[in-house]
Amino acid sequence: MAVDYMKYLRTEKLPLYWCPGCGDGIVLKCYIEAIDELGWSKDDCAMVSGIGCAARVTGYVDFHTLHTIHGRAIAVAVGVKMANPDKHVFVFGGDGDIVHIGGNHLLHAARRNIDITVVLINNWIYGMTGGQHSCTTPPGAKASTAPRGSYEPTIDVCKMAIGAGAGYVARGFAGDPKRLTKLIKEGLDYKGFSLIEVFSPCPINFGRRNKLGDPAKLMDYMKSFLVSSAKAKKMSEEELKGKFVTGVLHKDESKPELTASYKQLVEKAQASDEFWAKYATGRLTDADRYKISREELKGLYPYDVETPLKEWKKL
């Protein structure tokens, strides 16, 4: 079935902002395919992004979109989801945005298992700001802030998210779009926090600086770090060192989802005797003992109530 991509795009905003050879467009295509396969209405979808190349995606997709400040997309999305639990909320962003500055929000959204889907473009570099090294830049790789090669250890985002308690964690590759679509679709469909980390090339700021040549060669270089989950099962720990496993890494159907838990809390609060006394059948709580008439209120410290009410009406 052919996907009508234009239906999901703000076509007047094309052409895309990204450099030739960038993987972001591939991921966007996979993403739209996944939404299309799920058959979700555009009206029910909200997408939030922070700052960076990947974060520009909110300008192109025709959902309810917010292009927010650096690193805070997940926090903003949590607010949207909590206020609108029956809608689909997604986050799109890069490694610098979501893992480096926004790492705390990622950890806690994973812990809460709130039903938002994070598609994380991991291109190992701060692309938009000029190729500074990020927390995923491989040691030794050159960056504008690491001219002699990065000396910092890196982070395995997926392991971190699993450790924090995310319900669904997967890793895909922009060079394998068919499989990536599947992973994103499964993540979107999952009721809980889902993280899909996508290895995606940045030929201009990572490839060029590290003399990895054209985008195809960079794709191959990235691929050399990846091992499919089926293959990884047969490999020893020693062999897996420095490699990243792709595919669904973790899926927990039993973990409660945050907005559902809050709904239960609301039901519990509204079923309590206190609630019925206070809100459902009129006010008969302790506070009611203080209930006095308007006349008695006059002279209440420090002012009577009538005056502010009158002043209020003036406004």
Place this chain on the structure above:
Amino acid sequence: MGRIEFMDANAAIAEAAVVAGLGFYAGYPITPSSEVPERLSKIAPEKGIPFIMMEDEIASINACVGAAASGVKAMTCTSGPGLSLKQEAFGMACMFEVPLVVVDVMRGGPSTGLPTRPSQGDIMQARWGTHGDHPVIAVAPCNAQEAVFETIRAFNMAEKFRQPVYILTDGSLSHLHTKVYIPDPEEVEVIDRQPPEVEPDEYYPYDYNYEIPPLAPWWTKDGKSYRYHLSSLVHDKTGFPTVVPKYVQWLETRMMNKIMNHLDEILKYEYYKMDDAETCVIAFGSTAEAVRVAIDEAREQGIKVGMFRPLTIWPSPEAQIKDIASKVKNIIVAEMNLGQYVLEVQRIVAGQTPVYNIAQMTGTLIRPSQILEKIKDPSKKVELIMSEEEIKRFGGGE
């Protein structure tokens, strides 16, 4: 018919927010503001209002911006250091032009400062904390009862002007328990954001035809869905980024004008015994209560003194202060910091009348006796009077 309860200003603000139609609360605990989320965590689920304690101050205000953009009334609450963390996202709320209420219970600073002591140190942070040019609305109630009405007013102004609004209280006011009247929503005016009159395909979130363009909720009750883009970058009428100088200037000036052109709807102030006053004390928040006592005493002694109390601190009541300056001989600004609001008063008065300052940053309230001393001789420096016994009682003292 509302109800009366015995509570502090923090709890009163929480209760009033619910009356004003609160639809989302996110916060992070910080002394002395924590009673707001504590009260809300109890009543929000009963009303079905989403309540979440986020991982930090930054996350809480960002979550509020997200919720507010989607169409609900959002509030967050914090204190000095937390407000510093929230500044970037506050700027985003200004840029998005989403309604939002930020409660700041001021405490002594800088840095961790005096967590359990009052101060009025965030006056300038509230105005100039975030970068760039944007308007700010800040209200400062002086007691728990007023905090109720000012909270509702803050929500209304936020919705009406598409603007984040500060409620500035302080550590002593927020912890002073009094009898408070909580009105029913029917008793007060509750303003909701103006829905757009056009169909979704003709809607622009920053339409050039409006001074304050309507902000469409994402999901309306009649099933209409307004899909649009909000960007924290400078944007054109569609909400998409632009660098065209004409549109940049248009956006920046309109943001300023939408507040400055409606001062009569925003400004609120109180004149206390000002009719024949020769000296005017300008004070706000809990300091104003001490000033009130000092003025009553001074009047008994035959001194012609009155108080001007701005309830809306930002934008400044410039015309009113200028008018006072033309009538009185002395102006005294009393505030619990080393002199912040006095700068604004000096700017407005522009040398027309001498402006004196009783600026005390001791972590204690300014006493009526100190203010009275200053009223008697405005040019005299008022010493902090504290006996050894009092120092012991307040702790520290070394």
